Amino acid sequence: MKMKKLLGLSVLAILLITACKEDPEPGTINFNITHKVDGQTMELNNMIYMSPAGHPFDVKRLKYYLSNFSLHNTNGTTFDTEVIHYCEEGIDETKSFYIDRIPSGTYDKLSFVYGLDEDTNVDGGLENTLTNINMEWPIPGDQGYHYMKFEGTYDSLSTGVILNYNLHTGATQGNQNFVEITVDLPSDITIDKNTWEVDMVMDMMEWLQNPNVYDFAEFGQAIMMNQTAQEVLKANGVDVWSVEKVVQE
Amino acid sequence: MASSCEDDDPMIIDRPDYDPTPYSLDYPSYLPIMEIPEDNPMTEEGVSLGRMLFYDPILSADSTLSCAGCHKMEYSFTDERQFSVGIDGSVGTRQAMHIVNIGWMPDLFWDGRSQGLEAQALEPVINPIEMMDTWPNVVNKLSNHDDYPDLFWAAFGEDQITKEQVVKAIAQFERTMISGDSRYDLIVERNEGFFTDAELEGFEIFNTERGDCFHCHGGILFTDNLFHNNGLDSVFPDIGLEEVTGDPLDRGLFKTPGLRNIELTAPYMHDGRFETLEEVIDHYSEGLVYSETIDPLMKQIAQGGIQLTDQEKASLLAFLKTLTDTSFINNPAFKNPFED
The missing domain is CATH 1.10.760.10 (Cytochrome c-like domain)
Known part of the structure; x- marks a missing residue:
């Protein structure tokens, strides 16, 4: 699709920061990201899903940051990184990245931040690229960047009118709102200067449920300064991710 | 024989060494990093040539319309008319886009059909309702001009003028058109x-x-x-x-x-x-x-x-x-x- 090509140009810079180092050093995990909705691979624009609050909805845009990846060794230590990864559905190049130079050992968990931590999420905290500029969070009094732009339309059953929703998360009014996520690996990864493939899945339906039902109609369409909505999404975001498969190359 | 042929070629005999001066593109640090294409490094000679080409109606079929004819400086390099008018009076269907900080724009035109300034500059010259020329004709006109052959040599160091050099020069000039002082x-x-x-x-x-x-x-x-x-x-x-x-x-x-x-x-x-x-x-x-x-x-x-x-x-x-x-x-x- 042409759009992918057009957008691909604009995301090049951030990839240089994160995923596109020349060659990974030994001890590498390649991460591959898939987005799903209620267990089915997500399709932008063309699929209608049913929200837990009872609203048919589609997804038109999804962009976000992942950061602060740590690998948990079974001996109780962690391998911490400063990787920041920008991902955008529809831009294949952003849906994979790698971490290299991982110390030898056996790892059974992965943790990371959905969004950016308070040290990075400041004005100018990321490199001044077109992609990062488009993720800025310019609300007067706030700082930093959108953690997530999750956008589409929903059918408001009360009005019969198709409405837009913008689930934009980020820090507002002094609340950081990033989500700390830990996921179990389906089987241990033993690193010894070798390479593994890890398939990560984010199920977008989980943003709308567990523990809270997120109702598009309840919070309205503008939630960037709505801390209640941000907290609901933060709580729901804890279990949106899973790792489906690990394979040694 | 080889030296004899070279001696007969005034393109080589009369020109100084190709030694362009790198262009220092200065802009405020709060503007993003501008990616310059590796195959079109900016030079003083290239920017200067691009500025001339931008303002020279030689790029149009009857030599009456330049880029600046529709991208006017006083309007931040756009056209105050709803639709620009081609050399034969043809009227377009879209407003001319203004030229400000376009060195940071990956996709050009309202419909994004050109990727990069060099690709964009290829179009208006041959557009049938704009400048209505052909690239072979433009290259021929430039090659027979009193000044341009030397200016192209100074900018690109190649014996023959090409359409690629023309759009590279224009793109170099356009990358300098930076606004950060409002x-x-x-x-x-x-x-x-x-x-x-x-x-x-x-x-x-x-x-x-x-x-x-x-x-x-x-x-x-x-x-x-x-x-x-x-x-x-x-x-x-x-x-x-x-x-x-x-x-x-x-x-x-x-x-x-x-x-x-x-x-x-x-x-x-x-x-x-x-x-x-x-x-x-x-x-x-x-x-x-x-x-x-x-x-x-x-x-x-x-x-x-x-x-x-x-x-x-x-x-x-x-x-x-x-x-x-x-x-x-x-x-x-x-x-x-x-x-x-």
């Missing part, structure tokens, strides 16, 4: 002044979901460089990005223009339908029209827009005018070199 820059980026009360209110409307301008026109470039359906029509006489992609999901999507110098670039929208900024603000306030590809960022589409009060509209307008950069439209480096 009142907005002084106040927000350099802390050298204050907004008026109205400007400050407009700034807050612009940068919050009250006005929600920033999601498309945000960042220091005041554009996301993407394509959106911003609620202009329910059916589209001009299908925009779909014309390039063939994808019905792209119907009615057009490139987000940057807002720097927006005060100077009337009329507005891809078809120049709005004569004033007041009309533009009215559109987003209460004039939005639904269609299937409406962008999800047009949150208040069901209400027809964001429903600004008269005061809010005036404040937003006041803020937009802080993006005017008079130093840009008076920069001697961008002026017509044939009038120096």
Whole structure:
């Protein structure tokens, strides 16, 4: 699709920061990201899903940051990184990245931040690229960047009118709102200067449920300064991710 | 024999060594990193040549129309007419895009059909309702010109002028057309002044979901460089990005223009339908029209827009005018070199 090509140009810079180092050093995990909705691979624009609050909805845009990846060794230590990864559905190049130079050992968990931590999420905290500029969070009094732009339309059953929703998360009014996520690996990864493939899945339906039902109609369409909505999404975001498969190359 | 042939070639005998001077592209640090194509490094000679070509009507079939004929400096390098007029009087269907900070724009034209400034510059010269020339003819005219062969040699060091060199030179010049010296820059980026009360209110409307301008026109470039359906029509006489992609999901999507110098670039929208900024603000306030590809960022589409009060509209307008950069439209480096 042409759009992918057009957008691909604009995301090049951030990839240089994160995923596109020349060659990974030994001890590498390649991460591959898939987005799903209620267990089915997500399709932008063309699929209608049913929200837990009872609203048919589609997804038109999804962009976000992942950061602060740590690998948990079974001996109780962690391998911490400063990787920041920008991902955008529809831009294949952003849906994979790698971490290299991982110390030898056996790892059974992965943790990371959905969004950016308070040290990075400041004005100018990321490199001044077109992609990062488009993720800025310019609300007067706030700082930093959108953690997530999750956008589409929903059918408001009360009005019969198709409405837009913008689930934009980020820090507002002094609340950081990033989500700390830990996921179990389906089987241990033993690193010894070798390479593994890890398939990560984010199920977008989980943003709308567990523990809270997120109702598009309840919070309205503008939630960037709505801390209640941000907290609901933060709580729901804890279990949106899973790792489906690990394979040694 | 080899040396004899070379001696017979005045192109080689008469020219100095090819030794271009690298161009130092200086811009404020708050502007993003500009990616310069590896195959078109900027040089003093290239930028200077590109400036001449931009202003020289030699690029058109009857040598009456230059790039600057539709991209006029006093209007921040756009056309004050709704549609520009070609050399034979033909009238286009889209408003000329203004040229400000386009070195940071990956996709050019309202429908994004050209990737990169070099590719963009290939089009108007041969467009059948614009300059109506052919590239072989343009290259021939330039090659037989008294001055251009030496200038191209100085810029590119090749014996023959090519269309690729022409567009590379124009692109080099265009990359220098940087605006970063507006009142907005002084106040927000350099802390050298204050907004008026109205400007400050407009700034807050612009940068919050009250006005929600920033999601498309945000960042220091005041554009996301993407394509959106911003609620202009329910059916589209001009299908925009779909014309390039063939994808019905792209119907009615057009490139987000940057807002720097927006005060100077009337009329507005891809078809120049709005004569004033007041009309533009009215559109987003209460004039939005639904269609299937409406962008999800047009949150208040069901209400027809964001429903600004008269005061809010005036404040937003006041803020937009802080993006005017008079130093840009008076920069001697961008002026017509044939009038120096």
